[in-house]
Structures are given as C-alpha cells and as structure tokens.
Amino acid sequence: MAAILALVEADPRGLKRSSCEVLTAARTVAEQLRSSVAAVALTGAAELLEQAALYGVSEGIVLEHELLERYSMPGMAAALAQLIEHEQAHIVLMAATARGKELMPRLAAKLRAGYAPDCVELLVHDGQLLARRPIYAGKVIATVRLRTALHLYALRPNVFTARPVEKPVSMVLRRFRPHLSPGECSAVVREVLRSEGKLDVLEADIIVSGGRGMRGPEHFWMVEELAQLLGGAVGASRAAVDAGWRPHSEQIGQTGKTVSPTLYIACGISGAIQHLAGMSSSKVIVAINKDPEAPIFKVADYGVVGDLFDVLPRLAVKLAHFLGKPVPEGFRRVLERN
C-alpha cells in the first residue's frame, strides 16, 4: 500500500524531466507527512521505474494488461482508478503535461476527488498538504486546500526542482493487473509523431519564441537556429500558430502550453495577457521588440528595443563566440551578405 502515488511518463531518453520533478516533490511531501510513496509508470515499465530510485522513490508499480500495451487514455484512467482504490492512496501527483492535463481531471471525476491543476508549489502546513497555483491568467496565486479524502495535483513542469538523492535507493517493484474490457479502451489506429526528435517546450530549459513580428514562416529559421545554438526549444505566439507558420504544439499561452524555462527569449511578440499567462513564470525573460511600449517589456528582465532582423544575427554571433560554437549557417550567410 502506498499513500502517495507519483504518476510518471517517459520520452525516448527515459523518464521525462517533468516526471523527475514529480518524483522529487512526491518524496518531499511523503517525508513531511511521514507517508509511503510509490511511482507508477504510464508508459514503459520496469526499466523506467528503476530510474525513479535515483530520486529516492523505492517502490514502483507496474500496470500489467495487454489492453494497455499501446497508450489509451480511457483505459489508463480506468486502470489507475482501480489502482488508487486498491492502494487506498490519498494523494496522487503528476506533471501537468498534455497527458497529465487529460488524465487527472478524468481521474478526479471518476473517483470524486479534489483536483488542483497547474500547481507551482506544494507545502505541508499542520499536517495538511496545500497547493499554490496561478489563477486569472497568472495575476493571482491562490493557495488551495482540497477537502476530499483523495487529492489529485498536477504540477507545472519546470517549476519544481528534480533532485536526485545522493545514494540511490533500491527499487522494489510490484505488479497490478486491472480489470479492463476492450470497450473501455480506445483503439489506437495510427500514431503520428509530429515533433519527432525535437525538444518539447515543456521539457526545455531554454525557449526561443517567435511571434507575428517574424513576418512569416520563412523567417523562423532564425528562431530555430538560435534555439539550436542554445540547446533549447522553439516556441510561438498564437498569432504565429493561427497564421499556420508554426505547429500548435509550439504555442505558448492560455490556449497553448504553460512553460517556466530558465531562459525565455521572445522575438517579435507583443506580450498579450494570454501569451504572458503561459510564460511569465520563466526565470529570465528577454524580449526583442521594435515597439518600446510593447507590454512584453513589463515582464522582461532584459529588453532590446530594435528590429529583430538586425538584432538576432548580432545576438547569434555574440552567443556563438561566448559558447565557443560556430556561428549557425543561416546567420553566417546573412552577415556575409551585409
């Protein structure tokens, strides 16, 4: 039996960074509440859970069912609901990734549990777990106490720190076989990996984003090259996505993804409230905009007032020299032409 369950996901490299953050948060809360904690893998299985031991979680639960061999959200929700009841868990944590945002409300509805989405802090006060989460598009941070017996929390990626323990513990694996019928699980007809090999904005430590100021999809190579130079991911405003310049998976904001990278570089983005809702908790924000009155400058730590078509090539050269890397191809050609 585990009182706290940490639901974890994998990407091709292993445990997702956001899942490592969840494991660290789960271990910390378990220590404070003197509770037991177990990791549950949504995809991948035993090998993935072995990695959870690096974050001090010593118990792993493998869901075993042939209908779960390919990820099915309704099937996974049904399986997890049974597991939570079986474990008599009272706290469930997961990262607020696309899957987390889909799965956790469904679980909450199934189990009549309280649910706090998009948490940026968990704290234990008088033996009770409280969550802090932004509301009103990030204008207010609310402290939430769930009053149900079972609590579900989705943690905003990149806000909690993933802290491996000094001495990894050994992992004890248990297996759980849920009762599932084919009717309960959606059938996966075809899987399309649209951003294969690309770093997702939710996992990235550095994001370079472009907006309408980029003037068209043909100029986004600048954002891509700068992101690649810095080892980061490409983001976009909704204006750039709605215009069909960038895929929706890159959209940052109220109707896109909420990110908190260490560094966010906004290029030609005005800083509408709906965009800020998705990125204003970034640790350092750099804005490049030709309009000195652009609202993005209100949240920026560093602002460059200027034409991004002048600023970005010069920034790329400086950064390349600073990092001891070659100037990216596209920027090099632009500079040779001028």
Ligand SMILES: Cc1cc2nc3c(=O)[nH]c(=O)nc-3n(C[C@H](O)[C@H](O)[C@H](O)COP(=O)(O)OP(=O)(O)OC[C@H]3O[C@@H](n4cnc5c(N)ncnc54)[C@H](O)[C@@H]3O)c2cc1C
């Ligand atoms: C319900 C709802 C949900 C929404 N959700 C989202 C969301 O999730 N994400 C989101 O981003 N938006 C969202 N929006 C849209 C939002 O209100 C803005 O329209 C959008 O963010 C604007 O995108 P932008 O900053 O790229 O474009 P603009 O507002 O047009 O800004 C372009 C900026 O580029 C600058 N610029 C132009 N040329 C240059 C140049 N050469 N060099 C430097 N700077 C230049 C301009 O000065 C300007 O500030 C939502 C809106 C609604 C109503």
